[in-house]
Amino acid sequence: MSNLVRKLDLTSLRLFVAVCQERNIARAAEREAIAPSAVSRRIAEIEHVIGQPVIHRESRGISVTPIGEAVLRHAQEVLAGIERLEAELSRYASGAKGTLRIVGHMSSIVQFLPEDLAAFKRVYPDVDIQIDEQTSSQVLRSLLESDFDLGFCNRVPGMEQVESLPYRHDRLYLAVPSRHRLARMAVVRLSDFAGESLVGLGQDASLTQLLEREAARLGASLRAKIRVSSLDALCRMVHVGLGVAVVPQHSGELYVDTLDLALIPIEEEWALRESFIVFRQRGGLTAPAAALVDFLARR
Template sequence: MFDDLSRTTCFFGMAKHIDFVSLRLFVAVCDEGNIARAAERESLVASAVSRRIAAIEAEIGTPLLVRGRRGIKPSSAGETLLRQAREILRSMDRLNAELSEYASGVQGHVRVVATTAVLAEDIAEDIGSFLELHPGVRVSTDERVSPEVVRAVREGAADIGVLWDASDVGDLQVEPYRRDHMCLAVRSDHPLAGSVQVRFDDVMDQIAVGVAPGGMVDTLLRREAAIRSRSLVHRIQVSGIDAAVRFVAAGLGPAILPREAAMGHAKASSLTFIPLAEPWAERRFVIITRGQSADSATTQLLVQHLKSRTLG
């Protein structure tokens, strides 16, 4: 990691006179794979774009673009510049956006990305209570799958990520958030409706409704089934918890769902949720950031608020 940082520092030390306009034009050329299209995108003539690229190459002392049969692509050095240029330009765009918000009276902007499971539960209420305390702050949210949540935070596209703690978050800062509990969802007239708890082994063959194929819950259940040398066969698979609740209520059969998320749906009141007696049935959600040294004061304030809402 130190070597990578040294190479990057050296690279940009050599390129200290490159301006933001040139960086933006270089990114446009790489995106379009064609100088003429990049010039049109940036409302310039192609010769002006070519001169800018040539000036960067002269500054660095190495070619940045390779011309091939399918258009222009960055060279090895160009890939390094492209990666860093995107980060610099994103940072400048965010800076300009946040400064303009201060000018209009908004005291900070925090970008939150979260998984579907998190958004289905209490985070909306938690952010809402934060905004009541801090009316001058703006919070934007986006829904991503777990690997994309991690990548968005690591690359600076988001300030805060919230996801299941089963995900690999690398060296990002991790704080505890809420929990939910996996339960067998059945209609109130189901033979198991009066059970205090059930074991996965005993109900595996009854799980008729599968949720979000390939998602974290689906992966977890299939992994546990595989450990037992068995497999899950669902009568129907749906994309989300709301649909699963409706199909269970319609009598298609049980589903394993996170109780806290499922209870928020309208028809959940007609269902019974029986806790799974398994150590993996309790899911813990976490908050991830790049760490206090990289987080704004407003981001840290929201993290502390979310932590205060953590359920024991």
């Protein structure tokens, strides 16, 4: 009886369990949509491997031998394990389980992704999510060169190399200390604050590049005396009076009640931005990534 793993196959075990449950070869064959002779042959093969009878064939059905009862118990455990494996694999295939690697720009991570991913996790609690924060240009480069599944970024040069879907819109506001001369204005334009001391993000941030492009169109140069790496730091620098800053609306609103800030909408077309979900190929997405893309598209 050595090497049972090699000699007993799952189909034979499944048919044997069916015979034991039905107590009749013909009924088991009908249930499993197979010829009774094929079922009998499978049972005979099990008995040959074990060297003992597992059933007694009787005029009105079968009875299970003591050794057959032992085989039945273990066969049911094996088949139940396979069913559990199948269920778990189906959860992976549907995106319900696995690891999702995301790279996103600062605005999406601060403003939108926390709530969206929390809602996604309520539906897919077994998906593990890893998030890396980078600038929009870096997001695109990382998506193409690394093993990230999805990216979130503003429109940047090179987006034609990947597939993309619209994600969210946001509007840019000017953040100023509450006693600043611009604080009482209903709206501002770039020309209103181009001469102010500016607190900015890093040189490669998409927001920085946008502001510099728009300033160049005006024939102005921005005075960014301080550069920081986060929207939190940006707002805090404004709070202590070190300058003014351009911030996404939702990011500024997180701090307006706790810091000495006034937020003023920038009334220009460039201040309304669109962010995108980017990926290499829709058909090549992992199951968790495809599940998130579909989830966000529905939202």
